[in-house]
Amino acid sequence: MDRKIMSLGKSSLVVSLPKEWMQLNDVKKGETVSFNIQRDRSLVIYPSSIKKSEEKEIIINVTSNEEEILITQKILGAFLNGYTGIILTSDNIFTVPQTKAIRNMAGRLYMRVMEADAKKVYLQSLTDESKASLEQAIKRMHLISRSMCEGAFTALKNNDVALAKSTFSLDDDVDHFAFFIVRILRNAAQNPYLANELHIDPLDCMDHQMLVSRMEHASDYAADITRHIIMLSGANQTIPGEVIELMITAGTQVADLYVKSVEAFFSKDVDAAVGIMKCRNKLEKLDIEMTSKAFIGPQKEAELVCGICSIRDNIKRISHCTFSIAEIAVNRAFKII
CATH class of the missing domain: 3.30.110.150 (SepF-like protein)
Structure with a gap:
């Protein structure tokens, strides 16, 4: 639907509103409409009565x-x-x-x-x-998620069951933030007014939702590591020293890269994101070495084998989340504005 721009007086320009749109929204002559300039420079017009999203x-x-x-x-x-x-x-x-x-x-x-x-x-x-700060909410979620990853590997290193239990309890806090943020993003994707208030566009909604999803998964994997630390302690099972060292080395590196990947997402630092992705081969070699040493020596109890395999798998899964965030950071940096 096209409309011709017309002159009104010496300096004003006007565009008429379609009759069908006015009937659909019950807008009459003399009433006020509201508008927002979008980030893509388009103009969205609202009847004032529904400018803000109605309660559903x-x-x-x-x-x-x-x-x-x-x-x-x-x-x-x-x-x-x-x-x-x-x-x-x-x-x-x-x-x-x-x-x-x-x-x-x-x-x-x-x-x-x-x-x-x-x-x-x-x-x-x-x-x-509309009054929420999307970036602040995600950064607060990340602080808790980061604390969970770092706490899980510290608890593993020191066999600290109390720290493992404390870290495990943080998973619900991450979920609270994830639910709230995803609600905001889904609403913003459907509501141009809300998206404009939050300074995001539909592509931002998709990028941020993928980020939140990866952060939530990384937190779940960290929680699962702490669960197995608690389980092994209760079963009086100890992971062999060589395997623990490799787990701590790989886990500490993954946790550090995880933090840097989220920082790269917000800073749109392509070099940092690519540098993170280059670490994939190094971590895969650590994983292979960890696997080979985990089952050398005398036969191990079923609880110990289960715990070692699960902790190793969760470290690998956190690394996959990390590399995925780095890829999103690169793609986001080249978004057309």
Whole structure:
């Protein structure tokens, strides 16, 4: 649809609004409209009444025998898609496990239970995404994720079960940030006004969501390392010294590269990102050496073999997240503005 630019007076230029658009949005002569200049230099016009995203509600029906995991996934899906109100109704009454699952998920998403009875629960999100700082939220998430990676390898080096347990407990905090950030990004991808308020465009949304996903996965892998440290300690099993040294060497390098990859993402430092990717072969050699030495010598208990394999695999997975972030950083640096 094209419109001709016309003169109004000596210095003003005007463009008429399409009649169909005015009817669709119930805009009448004399009313005010709002507009935003987008980062791609396009102009988006809004009826003032819907400039900000309207609150959305969804009703989720829960059967009496519905599993708790399905209920929590439905709540999470609704939250991530921007619903401010989630109404859960039961065809009978909620069971005790269902009620606990609903309340636990609400707590993880920082939603409030506004109304509740035996057959209905109303959850509401009170967060205003337009006032959030996306970059600060991601950096805070990264601080916790970084602490988890560093804590996991320190606990492994010193066989520090207390530190392992403390590090493991941080995983929920990372998840809280991830849920909140993904909700913002999904809303911004659909809402030009919100995207403009956050100073991001759809491609930024995709890059940031991939970054958050890799950070969340790296945190999960670090948590799994601490879980196996705790398990091995409980089983009175000790990883052989040569294997521990290789694990610490590889893990420390991966943790350092992980931090640098996130820094490269925000700074758009291509040289730093490429330098991180060049370390792939070095880490693969450490992994091969670790594998070969892990099973040399006398036969080991099943718990020890399981722990060694899992810790090794998780170090490798964190490295994959790291290299993926570095690749995203390079691609992001060459985005056309």
